[in-house]
Amino acid sequence: MNNFKFKHKDEEFILSEDNLSYIEAEEVQDFTIGKVLEILEEGKEKVEFDYEYYADNCEACGNSEAIDKKHYRYLEYHFYIFTKEGKYIISNISNEFETTTYSQLERMKKIDESYIVSIIICESCKNFAIEVEQCDM
Helix, strand or coil, X not given: CCXXXXXXCXXXXXXXXXXXXXXXXXXXXXXXXXXXXXXXXXXXXXCCCEEEEECCCCCCCCCCEEEECCEEXXXXXXXXXXXXXXXXXXXXXXXXXXXXXXXXXXXXXXXCEEEEEEEEECCCCCCEEEEEEXXXX
């Protein structure tokens, strides 16, 4: 089984299918947890999780860190993916993206849509979610 490991503040996190709460990626064909983990592993030198704050606590454990009564702290990282006719082509953290640009790929008609992929992790239970949303570049 694929996984992605990283450290944040001396604590190790492992992202795998076992601790995935959900993936929301209906618009991109065959964009699975395996593909996300592969992209993260390939771009691991660029991947850096940081804190984000949401209004809801963790659905899995109910115990994400509360900053106040309205905000809960999570670890989050996001990257961009580019598609052609709904199929994944490349991400902005892929090694092959270093030799091109979004504009070049678009001009050559290799891509036609862009999406932001957010990975949101509960520090308490280490479950995570993946959300994919269309965005304009």
